[in-house]
Amino acid sequence: MTLAFDGTVIVPAADPDDGERTARGLIPHLTPTTTVVLVNVIEKGGGTPDKAPMDRRREYAEEIFERMRGVLEETDTAVETDVLLGTDIVERIFDEADERGADAVVFNPRKGNRLAELLTGDVARRMVKEASIPVVALPQQDS
Numbered sequence: 001m002t003l004a005f006d007g008t009v010i011v012p013a014a015d016p017d018d019g020e021r022t023a024r025g026l027i028p029h030l031t032p033t034t035t036v037v038l039v040n041v042i043e044k045g046g047g048t049p050d051k052a053p054m055d056r057r058r059e060y061a062e063e064i065f066e067r068m069r070g071v072l073e074e075t076d077t078a079v080e081t082d083v084l085l086g087t088d089i090v091e092r093i094f095d096e097a098d099e100r101g102a103d104a105v106v107f108n109p110r111k112g113n114r115l116a117e118l119l120t121g122d123v124a125r126r127m128v129k130e131a132s133i134p135v136v137a138l139p140q141q142d143s
Contacts, residue, residue, distance in 0.1 A: 002029070038079065
């Protein structure tokens with residue numbers, strides 16, 4: 001049995017390579033009734049200086065979306081994009097899912113070592129543990 005998404009799915013991506021891998025992994029699970037909402041969360045400092053200028057970060061999000069749309073254009077799926085701002089990436093993704101009435105959050109876990117996960121807060125692990133709707137981790141694709 002193959003998993004298929006018939007409604008709205010939120011698909012976060014952190015960088016262009018991550019986005020392209022995720023889009024490729026998503027294709028077998030799409031139907032003509034799927035709406036894919038590609039999101040990139042710009043993490044705000046919450047009172048501290050931002051990591052990079054906002055304009056540059058928005059341009060980077062557009063690079064991510066462009067790569068993902070390039071992969072998804074071969075499908076009949078509706079694709080939307082949204083740059084999200086928030087101090088907590090995971091919370092912001094689920095807030096967006098709630099606002100859009102999404103059926104699931106779908107992502108491709110990035111490879112990383114345990115030390116990097118500990119230092120960064122391991123967004124993927126938190127997405128699964130703090131899920132308010134189903135979360136689907138796509139299988140790793142060979143590049």
